[in-house]
Amino acid sequence: xxxxxxxxxxxxxxxxxxxxxxxxxxxxxxxxxxxxxxxxxxxxxxxxxxxxxxxxxxxxxxxxxxxxxxxxxxxxxxxxxxxxxxxxxxxxxxxxxxxxxxxxxxxxxxxxxxxxxxxxxxxxxxxxxxxxxxxxxxxxxxxxxxxxxxxxxxxxxxxxxxxxxxxxxxxxxxxxxxxxxxxxxxxxxxxxxxxxxxxxxxxxxxxxxxxxxxxxxxxxxxxxxxxxxxxxxxxxxxxxxxxxxxxxxxxxxxxxxxxxxxxxxxxxxxxxxxxxxxxxxxxxxxxxxxxxxxxxxxxxxxxxxx
Amino acid sequence: xxxxxxxxxxxxxxxxxxxxxxxxxxxxxxxxxxxxxxxxxxxxxxxxxxxxxxxxxxxxxxxxxxxxxxxxxxxxxxxxxxxxxxxxxxxxxxxxxxxxxxxxxxxxxxxxxxxxxxxxxxxxxxxxxxxxxxxxxxxxxxxxxxxxxxxxxxxxxxxxxxxxxxxxxxxxxxxxxxxxxxxxxxxxxxxxxxxxxxxxxxxxxxxxxxxxxxxxxxxxxxxxxxxxxxxxxxxxxxxxxxxxxxxxxxxxxxxxxxxxxxxxxxxxxxxxxxxxxxxxxxxxxxxxxxxxxx
Numbered sequence: 001x002x003x004x005x006x007x008x009x010x011x012x013x014x015x016x017x018x019x020x021x022x023x024x025x026x027x028x029x030x031x032x033x034x035x036x037x038x039x040x041x042x043x044x045x046x047x048x049x050x051x052x053x054x055x056x057x058x059x060x061x062x063x064x065x066x067x068x069x070x071x072x073x074x075x076x077x078x079x080x081x082x083x084x085x086x087x088x089x090x091x092x093x094x095x096x097x098x099x100x101x102x103x104x105x106x107x108x109x110x111x112x113x114x115x116x117x118x119x120x121x122x123x124x125x126x127x128x129x130x131x132x133x134x135x136x137x138x139x140x141x142x143x144x145x146x147x148x149x150x151x152x153x154x155x156x157x158x159x160x161x162x163x164x165x166x167x168x169x170x171x172x173x174x175x176x177x178x179x180x181x182x183x184x185x186x187x188x189x190x191x192x193x194x195x196x197x198x199x200x201x202x203x204x205x206x207x208x209x210x211x212x213x214x215x216x217x218x219x220x221x222x223x224x225x226x227x228x229x230x231x232x233x234x235x236x237x238x239x240x241x242x243x244x245x246x247x248x249x250x251x252x253x254x255x256x257x258x259x260x261x262x263x264x265x266x267x268x269x270x271x272x273x274x275x276x277x278x279x280x281x282x283x284x285x286x287x288x289x290x291x292x293x294x295x296x297x298x299x300x301x302x303x304x305x306x
Numbered sequence: 307x308x309x310x311x312x313x314x315x316x317x318x319x320x321x322x323x324x325x326x327x328x329x330x331x332x333x334x335x336x337x338x339x340x341x342x343x344x345x346x347x348x349x350x351x352x353x354x355x356x357x358x359x360x361x362x363x364x365x366x367x368x369x370x371x372x373x374x375x376x377x378x379x380x381x382x383x384x385x386x387x388x389x390x391x392x393x394x395x396x397x398x399x400x401x402x403x404x405x406x407x408x409x410x411x412x413x414x415x416x417x418x419x420x421x422x423x424x425x426x427x428x429x430x431x432x433x434x435x436x437x438x439x440x441x442x443x444x445x446x447x448x449x450x451x452x453x454x455x456x457x458x459x460x461x462x463x464x465x466x467x468x469x470x471x472x473x474x475x476x477x478x479x480x481x482x483x484x485x486x487x488x489x490x491x492x493x494x495x496x497x498x499x500x501x502x503x504x505x506x507x508x509x510x511x512x513x514x515x516x517x518x519x520x521x522x523x524x525x526x527x528x529x530x531x532x533x534x535x536x537x538x539x540x541x542x543x544x545x546x547x548x549x550x551x552x553x554x555x556x557x558x559x560x561x562x563x564x565x566x567x568x569x570x571x572x573x574x575x576x577x578x579x580x581x582x583x584x585x586x587x588x589x590x591x592x593x594x595x596x597x598x599x600x
Contacts, residue, residue, distance in 0.1 A: 053441055054441070055437065055440055055441065056595075056599060056600065057599055057600070075445075076443075078442060079347060079443050085434075087434050089433060089434035090435060091433075091438070093363050093366050094366075098362075102355055102358075102438075103438060103442070104355075105351050105352070105354065105355025105358070106355050106356065106439065106441075107351075107442045108348045108349065109345055109347060109348070109351070110355075115345075148438065152347075152442075153345055
């Protein structure tokens with residue numbers, strides 16, 4: 001039998017009175033993966049995570065965590081997943097340590113101080129253990145949210161936009177820590193709109209738009225789906241008409257062209273020269289996730305319009 | 307060695323780092339450990355922790371949640387007791403101040419039980435930290451019981467506080483102490499459940515305040531705290547008998563004087579019926595995820 005998926009959702013639908021947040025999403029995240037869930041605001045990322053975490057009820061469809069149904073078998077499902085919520089929420093009545101102890105107790109772990117110390121030290125929170133939550137900076141509050149999500153040692157960790165509004169230093173540190181948890185066997189699911197981050201961290205990616213999954217593949221495959229090579233030029237003069245079909249971005253004297261292979265770069269340059277357009281700058285590179293993202297979003301818009 | 311061993315006391319070197327030493331980079335410390343199995347969870351720990359959290363929450367601001375209502379109760383006693391002591395006798399042989407004290411104790415107890423569950427829940431909803439309670443494997447029943455039990459504790463603590471301060475104004479009598487305890491607990495439970503419902507239903511502080519000021523306050527005020535309904539015209543007597551809070555005050559007072567407007571058994575039956583209905587409503591809201599897991 002196939003090993004239970006870390007997270008599996010099938011035909012998940014969530015309808016609100018005025019909007020359909022999820023429109024039949026099916027997706028499987030394997031154990032040990034570092035999976036990225038991308039999409040513009042309102043695509044349904046947080047709704048999907050909320051259903052998996054048991055915070056929201058699906059209108060129809062099913063979700064499981066390590067094989068446990070999130071509704072019928074919620075105790076088993078919830079004790080196996082740790083969620084770092086997107087909003088910077090905290091309880092102003094308590095200190096960091098009290099917050100951690102309560103969170104631990106909610107999961108049924110009453111003598112968990114060694115682990116709490118461990119997690120807090122890892123997130124560099126030990127010095128703030130007795131500080132009231134209110135007095136912490138935004139970055140520190142974010143660390144406490146991560147610590148709270150790890151308090152019951154969940155095999156599956158979901159981070160919903162964890163680095164929104166977080167300074168570079170904390171972001172780097174946080175990723176080093178999360179990467180290590182992943183290496184040690186934890187499954188990580190990340191939603192982010194920093195595409196660069198997803199490209200670096202997540203070997204596999206799902207893209208949501210308008211409540212539907214519009215792409216689900218290995219990040220490398222998604223990147224290869226686009227042109228292998230992009231040529232960015234700054235021209236004085238007009239782009240030759242023959243090259244216009246290859247242009248994927250244009251404006252302000254700059255143009256980005258897509259070519260099938262590095263060998264074709266020369267042809268592009270020659271065509272410009274022959275057309276009398278002076279080349280002021282040339283840059284050759286590969287597509288990044290943002291290009292894939294933009295292209296998929298645009299393709300979906302055309303599909304919807306058609 | 308698996309990271310789970312930390313649960314058995316195997317602290318990794320550096321786990322108890324001196325907080326004054328320079329902080330290492332995040333992620334530079336030894337790994338928290340690979341997960342092979344889940345830590346063993348204690349059953350019902352969720353309930354106990356949530357109850358402890360709820361009690362600590364009001365206790366941390368006890369000046370506002372306990373001392374203030376006690377002072378309010380004393381002020382009522384001073385004003386009404388002073389004005390009415392020589393003019394009103396409700397029960398034979400019982401002075402007005404003595405009559406008033408149990409009513410004030412019960413009124414404070416009820417209002418504070420309601421305030422505890424309702425304000426805690428709406429604060430958590432509005433600030434968003436309710437998510438910390440919704441993510442763990444806490445059942446609806448545990449959630450319900452923890453909020454209501456904390457409300458009962460706050461109500462009883464405030465009630466005892468009001469009694470401890472006001473009893474010096476008139477010698478107390480305890481003719482049927484068991485009734486006192488039964489009505490105190492049943493009343494605090496009922497209002498704790500009503501507070502939970504109000505907290506679930508309300509989306510804004512404003513709506514909750516409306517519930518508190520336009521339903522709970524009048525109902526407690528007009529339940530016979532300050533008078534015996536026997537002294538009212540027949541129409542208002544009939545209206546008072548429709549107010550479930552009347553039975554709470556009346557039954558509670560019976561415990562002190564062994565005199566009441568209605569039989570304490572009838573009062574208890576009505577209070578328990580109201581508690582059963584309110585609990586069913588609250589539990590069904592929780593089971594449906596109404597407004598909380600929508």
